[in-house]
Amino acid sequence: MSYVFAVKLEDLWIGEKRAIQIQKQNVLILRTENGVFAYRAECPHKGVSLCDGALNGFHLTCPAHGWEFNVETGKGINPSSVALLPIALKIEN
Numbered sequence: 001m002s003y004v005f006a007v008k009l010e011d012l013w014i015g016e017k018r019a020i021q022i023q024k025q026n027v028l029i030l031r032t033e034n035g036v037f038a039y040r041a042e043c044p045h046k047g048v049s050l051c052d053g054a055l056n057g058f059h060l061t062c063p064a065h066g067w068e069f070n071v072e073t074g075k076g077i078n079p080s081s082v083a084l085l086p087i088a089l090k091i092e093n
Contacts, residue, residue, distance in 0.1 A: 012036065014031050039087060
């Protein structure tokens with residue numbers, strides 16, 4: 001698997017999220033106290049961008065319809081039957 005540089009870890013603070021485009025795909029990178037996580041930036045509900053969603057700890061809320069996700073697992077909180085689509089991530093140095 002090949003990887004593309006996305007962001008320096010020192011430039012992504014705990015509690016911060018960042019939207020980037022990698023190979024024509026919108027990606028949301030988030031950092032919590034427990035690590036860095038990357039997902040497709042679209043909500044599985046209606047495809048709305050999660051980039052403007054509220055991040056509170058590990059909890060991300062979709063700005064359009066209020067769907068909620070655990071960004072450390074990608075699993076839906078409300079509703080629990082959905083999940084974010086993960087993007088493979090590699091941290092170097």
